[in-house]
Amino acid sequence: MTKKNQLVRDVDVDLWNWFVGYCKQKGKNVGEVVESLIIKIKK
Numbered sequence: 001m002t003k004k005n006q007l008v009r010d011v012d013v014d015l016w017n018w019f020v021g022y023c024k025q026k027g028k029n030v031g032e033v034v035e036s037l038i039i040k041i042k043k
Contacts (some may be wrong), residue, residue: 019033
């Protein structure tokens with residue numbers, strides 16, 4: 001495990017935690033939000 005990989009993992013965790021918090025704040029289901037994002041990206 002290199003330091004760079006660890007940094008990326010930490011950033012991902014922070015981003016994910018923010019994302020989950022954001023979804024809860026908006027009263028949305030995380031799974032539904034992820035699905036709609038994937039659909040938008042595929043278009």
